[in-house]
Amino acid sequence: MGPKVDPETQSLRKELEDLYKKIQESQQQCADTTLESACESAENVPPIKLVTRKMMKGHLNKVNSVHYSGDSRHCVTGSLDGKLIIWDTYTGNKVQIIPLRSAWVMSVTFAVSGNFVACGGMDNMCTIYDLNNRDASGVAKMSRELAGYDGFLSSCRFLDDTSIITGSGDMKICKWDLETGRKTTDVSAHNGDVVSISLSLDGNSFVTGSVDKTCMLWDVRDMKPKQVFFGHTADVNSVCFHPSGYAFATGSEDKSARMFDIRADQQISHYKPPSEKSGFTSCGLSVSGRIILCGSDDNNVHMWDTLKGTHNGLLSGHENRVTSLSVAPNGIGIATCSWDQNVRVWG
Incomplete structure (x- = not known):
């Protein structure tokens, strides 16, 4: 049995759900076509065959998060073994191993410059490491610990080497000045844990996904929400900005991936796995935006043609x-x- 909800909260929740439904109904009235029908004349993408180019072993427990550096060569991973590992993806070698104070890491991020990595999780903190500044044992020095959350840290992304945005289990989005270690913005964002953040290529906008089943578009410059997107029926575990800057993709616990158009203010495509038993933990888009990739709890990565909505294959190999x-x-x-x-x- 869950906690008892008082009648007033129940009625407010119902009012909110009814408002969501009304918004969706009015959006559907404006939807004059679907992405699939608008792209009927486009050529089909041939099945994409990617293989494992490097199998990188080194973590001793579940690996929860991975993020590429701006050089497209190095990536950082965070694991429940209490380590961050910086990898050279060309050789498969470990470049650095950074021991963490807390093993409960949920999110990692690499600064585009490659100078810093950050991580956080159940320690309710975002910790920044300077990769160019090492201690006597050769380990990257911790440069900042950003505390002040009332919930776990679920997501973080560097805007540049001096600022970072974080999302957390206390439903907030925060922006931090890394030179002072101070919070410059603290916004109550969603009606549930914020679980994913994706920045636009121009760095002026970002999208968040939440346990409240919605996504939000934000302007970095004033840190205010600009649009809310509905459609998913369960937690939105991952969001990824489209390279065009006009749309974003999502992966959800509701066993679907979707595409939302910012100009149309609504969902424009719905991607389903061949067997509807796969919940999605993560998503990404190819550089052209033509292929969406979603990591799944069925151990595979699913791929779809974003324009046609057709399933385009699996990346299989992981055992969990x-x-x-x-x-x-x-x-x-x-x-x-x-x-x-x-x-x-994979490549």
Whole structure:
């Protein structure tokens, strides 16, 4: 039995759900076509055959998060073994191993410059490491600990080397100045845990996904929400900005991936796995935006043609749920990590 909800909260929740339904109904009235029918004349994408180019072993527990550096060569992974590992994806070698104060890491991020990595999780903190500044034992020095959350840290992304955005289990989005270590913005964002953040290529906008089943578009410059997107029927575990800047993809616990158009203010495509038993933990888009990739709790990465909505194959190899995936900024490879303790680079 869950906690008892007082009648007032119940009626407010019902009012909110009714408002969501009304918004969706009015959106559907404006939807004059679907992406699939608008793209009927487009050529089909041939089946994509990617293979594991590098199998990177080194973690001793579940690997929860992976993120590429801006150089498309290095990536960082965070595991419940209490370690961050910086990898060279070309050689498969470990570049650095960073021991963490807390093993409960849920999210990692690499600064585009390659100078810093950050991580956080159940320690309710975001910790920044300076990769160019090492201690006597050769380990990257911790440069900041950003505390002040009332919930776990679920997601973080560097805007640049001096600022970072974080999302957390206390439903908030925060922006931090890394030179002072101070919070510059603290916004109540969603009606549930914020679980994913994706930045636009121009760095002016970002999208968040939440346990409240919605996604939100934000402007980095004033840190205010601009649009809310509905459609998913369960937690939105992952969001990924489309390279065009006009749309974003999502992967959800409701066993679907979707595409939302910012200009149309609504969902424009719905991607389903061949057997509807796969919940999605993570998502990414090819550099052209033509292929969406989603890591799944069925141990595979599913791919679809974004325009046609057709399933375009699987990346199979992991032996447990795929927890996170990151597409190299130049599109040359895809890094995935899993509860099977391994990290794979596909190409």
